[in-house]
Amino acid sequence: MIEDLKKDGKQRMEKSVSALTATFTKIRTGRAHPSLLEQISIEYYGSDTPLNRVANITVDDARTLAVTPFEQALVPAIEKAIMAANLGLNPMSAGNVIRVPLPDLTEERRRDLAKVVRNEAEQTKVAIRNIRRDILSDVKELLKEKEISEDDDRRAQTDVQQLTDTYIGKVDGLSDAKQAEVMAI
DSSP: OHHHHHHHHHHHHHHHHHHHHHHHHTSOOSSOOGGGGTTOEEEETTEEEEHHHHEEEEEEETTEEEEEESSGGGHHHHHHHHHHTTSSOOOEEETTEEEEEOOOOOHHHHHHHHHHHHHHHHHHHHHHHHHHHHHHHHHHHHHHTTSSOHHHHHHHHHHHHHHHHHHHHHHHHHHHHHHHHHHOO
């Protein structure tokens, strides 16, 4: 019973860390990466469609992305969507290929991105602590129903706290690495 709760909590904490990793890949560090454009969607046959479903996004060089739409008619719509995404990017059309050069990051913008990284990490830590709280309340409920002993309760609290500390440590490590990456010139 307690093992099931801990296993469920571990899976939920792992999902939180995975979500943080996915969020960090979308934060621009000055290097071209196709995930920078993944959240952009365009109007395609009457419905909003993610950009990576209607075009190939590749890295030309360290500072340039190339977007090759599957249909020539989508070029203007894709350019408009990239500009409207508020990413500070200025796409340039070259036939049926759209080149997206990434401008250099200023020191001020780097500090702002580092703040975003810290904020995202803190939100993930809060989520992990909420998972811990949920598990511990379920354990307390089992104790109240006399399904487990007080020793089992204490042991479960210790195990859940260790699990929480492990995942918060992972979040801190990811955050520190991303902040160093953002601040590197």
